[in-house]
Each structure stands twice: as structure tokens, then as C-alpha cells.
Amino acid sequence: MRTTSGRPAARLLTRLGLVTIAIGLAAACTSNAPADTGAPAADTTERAAGANDEPGETVVIGFSGPQADHGWLAAINSAALAEAEEYSDIELRVAEGTNDPSAQISHIETFINEGVDAIVLLPTDGAALTRIAIEAMEAGIPVVNVDREFSSEFAARTTILGDNYGMGISAGTHACSLIEENGMGDAVIAEIAGMDSLPLTQDRSQGFADALEACGQDVDHRVAAEFTVESGEATASNLLQAVPEIDIIWNHDDDQGVGVKAAFDNANRDEFLFIGGAGSANAMRWIREGEMEATVLYPPTQAADGIRLARLLAQGKGMSDLVQVEVPRRIVLDAPVVTAENVEQYLPLGFES
Template identity: 50%
Template sequence: MSALSRRRILFGGAAVGAGALLTACTSNEPETNAQVNTNTGTSANPNAAAGQKVIIGFSAPAADHGWIAAITTNAKAQAAVYPDVEFRAVESGTDAAAQRAAIATLIAQKPTVIVMLPADGKELDSTGLEAMKAGIPVINLDRAFPSRAAYRLQIKGDNYGMGLAAGHYIGEQLKAKGVTNPIIGEIPGIDSLELTQERTQGFNTALAEYGFKVANRRPAEFTADSGQAAATALLQALPKMDALWNHDDDQGIGVLAAIKQTNRSEFFMVGGAGSKLAIDAITKDDSVLKATVTYSPSMASSAISLARLIGQGKGMSDLVELQVPQEITLASETITKDNAAKYAKLGF
């Protein structure tokens, strides 16, 4: 009996100690790199002058990925820049149903404008319509609503253009090197998503202009461990490669790890999205990663700025029109060592 209780005390003590140690180990303060438009000097930009108060309701799916996390961070940071903006974010779950419910409560609060990144554009189309009917202008961020009446402004990235940019960069580089029959690899993200298919289409179209095509394509799942697995399989399948396009810089952490683990360096790699880590690696130029094509979450900051203008009935000062346009598609830019310094502040 006494032996048993001594053992219990021993185990119990060890458990409590381990528990205390572990709780201390959750402290985690990663640096955030918000992308904010700070062009708020009223003399240079009359639109920046404080105007009528605008309440911006914001909804984006719960982040399971650095890009979505950056969207929310950016929106919040941009709203904080304007003294005349009140920012109300709602917790929107991970799926369309949860977000629909979240937006219903948001509509009931009657914000001036709603900025929404839908979990799925098609599934939340009716919710967009509902808000518009309630007289609240909707800013549709990135994932497009099919109905034109469901949004006041649509601002989104260009997946097809991203593929084109990656394909053109790879095509030009290989042409300059005089490679005639290159072996090109591709690591897309989740393959069933429309955005992945658009990126791949753009990539293939651009490569076709040079008479090139993809030799092997191994999809990952936007996570680093799936990127490592996909890249390991790809490298094994292509013992010699000339170029590689990886659609996403987050999964690219794993892709680069796999390349290092297999000691391969005979090719160059292009990333996608434009994360801070990727831009740093391109600047340092110490890995196969030579470029990345952007799909920047800075669009969330721009969406907040435009939501404010829409709420105040102002237009974009460089345009002739008195109102903000209805659709804006960001251009996918190619970040290389030459211009990396300029983009460093846009990395997320």
C-alpha cells in the first residue's frame, strides 16, 4: 500500500512538473508583418482627411493557413490607421454554414459596409445578396460571388495570372540559358480547388509559348509536411530537373526542406504568394528559390481602404470617376533578387 502510494506520488509529481513546464512552453510571440497603406497625409491625399464615421463589418474564415491569417491581420491593421473607421470582425468558423450564420448577426448590427472573404464564393452568394438587399454595400474579397448583384466591389487576386507569371519567368530563364528541352516540375496545392486549376492552366499556357511542358506534377495540401512529401516524390521521379514551380510559399517551406535533404541544386525554383520567408530567401540567394509570383494578402488592406471610401461616398483620387469601381483584380508580380528589397514590406 505504502509502495503504491509512493509510486503515485512520484508519478503525480512528475506529471504536475511536466505540466507546468509544458504550459510555459506555449508562450509564442511570432512577429507579425502587417501590410498597411500609410499614405494618410491629408495634403498629399485628400481622401485621407477624416470624414463621416464608417463602421466596417469584417468576416473571413478561421485561418488554417498563413495567407488567411495575414488577410485578417492586414484588415485589422489598415482599419486602425483611420480614425473615422470602426472595425467589427466576426468569428466566422471554418465552413460556409458557420460563416452564413456569422454574417446574419453582422447584418443585424447594421454596419456601413461589409468586407467579406467567403469560405466559398458560390455557397455564400445568397448571403452577399441578402446584405446588399438590406442596404449594406458588400466588398467581396478574393473568392468571387457568381451573382453580380451580391457585391458592390469585388477585389481579388489573379490565379491564372500567377500561373502565367511563373511560366513566363521559367520560360525566359531557360531560354536565356539555352535549354531546349527542359524538364519542368510542378507542385500545386490542393488539386480539387478551382484556384489551383486556374494557376495550373496559366502555367501551362505560358510554358506552351516557349514550346515547354510540365514533366511531372505532384500536388500537396498547402501545408509544409505535405509539401515535403510531394517534393520528395517529385525529386525521386525526376533525377534531373531544370525548373520547378511550387504554387504556395507556405508549403514551400517543406519543398525547400526536401530539396535540401536530397542535396539537389541543379535546378531553380519559383514560389507562389510572396511570403516574408520566401522573399528573404530570394534576397539572400542561398537556395534554389530564385523568384516568387505574388498573390498578396495586401488586398485585405486595400479592401478596407476602399470600403471606407464607399462608406463615405468618395471615389479613388487618381481616377476620374466619382465612385470606387466595381471590380479590381490585382496583378500577379514576379519578385526576384533585383526587386526583392522593394517587396520586403509586402511579405507576410
């Protein structure tokens, strides 16, 4: 793909932010005397919450997610398991991943009957899992809802989400900067979306359109795939056959991007700047190799963050990096742009497609 890796300033991140929310900060120093260095004394004010990473009372957390039939979902599950291993005071009970809402409901019923201390749930279908999540909450078990929202505020103590609309904003804002940088004027912009029936796809597209409108651009050609390699290749092939020249392409999902990239290579088309979405290791390697312009992160750490939050809730702790001592009701993670300038920073978070 044509890249602009030689241009330093305009390729910087268009949206800055951390991938995850830092949960445990070190406790304030308890010394009553300043160090003999001439530096100001450490803040010894007692905090309402602190030292959250130090072992506490052992808690049992139930985790249920969908079947890992997609690189991002596999990364969600593995990151959650790895995070639980970091804490000696977490006993994690993991339900078998499934795409069947009825099976997942059964898993949550088991967690309720076992009396776990908290549940982290990435539902196969938020609406379908709402009732059982409410039952868990009514049983006194805090539920941490991950990625796909329930249809009732009563179904979760805390919800942690990626920012789908923000992904579109980030991709569109970065596209605008590339258009200005390269003097494209009225650029020909194509969008390869995921499944159009999903709200997350609609949010990503809306954010992209809104960001482009801010710089006087719009999407000239929009097609939709199905978040799979095969659909990505077929959809991208049809797009390239229909449109002889394109300036920028944004593909919503780096898993389907494997097929999209194959279609580009098969058609021997590289006149455009290629932006991806989600943050796969493949995409980050392509960026490093100059075959892709950027990708927009959709953090695969959401369930891992959910494990941390569930631990705090079950132990009756707050967040030591907030003045408000309670765990927030809702956390939306950032959607930063990964480019050649910062790809090494984000590569460890890349998931294999």
C-alpha cells in the same frame, strides 16, 4: 538551389505592376498663384473626388474572414486590422475567423441586424455565402467581396481579387526567360500545384502552361499537394524520387513551400531553378540568400484594400485617382515576380509561414 543571381538583365521582372491599388491621393493644391520658382502652376481644377484619406463621417465596417490556419490567411486578417487602425473614422467589427460556412453566415446575419455601414467578406466558400451577401446588399449594406468570388453579381458592390491565372503567367514567363538565359533548350520542367479541386489551382496551372507554350516549352512532371507543409514535403519527395534531373520547379504556394524546400534539402538536390508562389517571408529570405530563384506575389493585402474600398463606399466617395468617380465593380491585383533584384522592395509585404 541553383540561381542566376549574377546575371543582371534577364532576371528583371517579367510582369511589372503594383501590389495594391493606390486609393487615396493628395488633394490638388488650392493656391490661386503659382509658386515663385519658375515651375508651372499647380493644377487647381476641382476634382470629383479627392482628399480621401482625410477623416470623414465615422463608418462601421464588419469584417469576416476564414480561420487563419495558413500563413497567407493570417496575413490577410492582420493586414485588414492594421489598415482599419490607420483611419480614425472607421469602427471595425471583426467576426471570429472560421472555416465553417454556416458560422460565417451567422456572422453576416449579425452584421445586417446591427446595421453596419459596409461589410468586407472573404468567404470560406463563395457559393455558400452568396445568399447572405445578397441579403446584405438588399438591406442597403455594400459588400466588398475579397479573394473568393460569390456565384452572383448581385452579392457584392465591389470584388477585389488576386490574379491566379496571372500568377501562372508570371511564373511561366519568368521560367521562359531563365531557359533562354541559361541555354536550356528543351528544359525539364516540374510543377508542384496546390489542391487540384480548387479553381484557383486550376487557374494557376493553366496560366503556367499557356506562358510556357508561348516559348515552346511544357510541363513535364506535375504533382499536387494540399497547401500544407506536410503535403509539400511528401509530394516533393515523391517527385524527386521519380525524376532524376529537373531544370525548373514551380511550386504554387510558399506555405507548402516550407515542406517542399525541406524535401529538396533532405534529398540534397539543387540542380534546378526554384520558383515559388504567394510571397512568403521565408521565400523572400531564400531569394536573398541565393537558395531560391523567385516567387510570384499573390497579394496578402486584398482585405486591407477591401477595408479602404468599404470606407469609400460607406462615405459615398469615389476614387480620387480615377476620372470615373465611382469605386470600380471589380479590381484584380497584379502578380509581380520577386527576384534578388527587387526582393528588398517586397520583403516588408512577406508573410510568415
